[in-house]
Amino acid sequence: MIWKQNNINLDRLSDVAQIFANIFSCGDVVILKGDIGAGKTTLVSSITSLLGTVDVVTSPTFAIVNTYEIYPKVKGLNKIIHVDTYRLDHLNEVYDLGLETIFDEEAVTFIEWGEKIEEYVDKNHFVIEIDESQPEDRNFVFQIKGEIPRDRQNKIEDELVRGGWENYG
Ligand SMILES: Nc1ncnc2c1ncn2[C@@H]1O[C@H](COP(=O)(O)OP(=O)(O)O)[C@@H](O)[C@H]1O
Numbered sequence: 001m002i003w004k005q006n007n008i009n010l011d012r013l014s015d016v017a018q019i020f021a022n023i024f025s026c027g028d029v030v031i032l033k034g035d036i037g038a039g040k041t042t043l044v045s046s047i048t049s050l051l052g053t054v055d056v057v058t059s060p061t062f063a064i065v066n067t068y069e070i071y072p073k074v075k076g077l078n079k080i081i082h083v084d085t086y087r088l089d090h091l092n093e094v095y096d097l098g099l100e101t102i103f104d105e106e107a108v109t110f111i112e113w114g115e116k117i118e119e120y121v122d123k124n125h126f127v128i129e130i131d132e133s134q135p136e137d138r139n140f141v142f143q144i145k146g147e148i149p150r151d152r153q154n155k156i157e158d159e160l161v162r163g164g165w166e167n168y169g
């Protein structure tokens with residue numbers, strides 16, 4: 001299922017982020033695609049701040065992994081893991097240690113530059129693709145990859161429709 005939302009400027013980004021904050025929960029993996037400057041980091045920051053992040057902890061193991069601790073917990077969620085594989089040599093750190101070391105059932109994991117990593121992700125995941133339509137605007141595509149329970153899929157679709165996302169089948 002492909003969902004789209006077009007021409008989102010920075011003023012409207014928090015509406016988009018709020019939908020994602022409502023949708024994602026513990027154990028989810030979200031792959032962010034888009035060129036440099038598309039707005040991947042900005043979206044992750046906006047989602048985490050809506051969830052009420054209290055602290056940023058840089059991983060001692062990976063140069064490219066930050067953990068944002070959430071207190072109080074939101075729907076059982078107490079952390080966001082943010083992986084930015086912007087440099088291939090950094091990406092190799094993740095391959096060397098194994099992707100499972102960054103997946104955490106108590107966290108939502110966002111992976112920037114995820115197209116390089118997606119083929120190694122065998123669990124269900126979500127993909128957000130961001131495209132610069134104009135200097136001040138972005139187009140968003142959202143996809144669910146793999147099978148998720150029907151009731152969860154319905155809830156996600158309700159959120160997207162409420163948020164003005166369009167279904168492209
Ligand atoms: N929805 C948006 N509309 C307009 N500008 C945006 C939007 N999202 C991000 N930006 C701007 O784009 C620039 C790059 O954002 P960033 O999140 O660092 O991109 P990326 O992580 O994809 O390289 C920043 O100046 C940011 O303010």
Ligand SMILES: [Mg+2]
Pocket residue numbers: 040041042084112
């Ligand atoms: Mg970035």
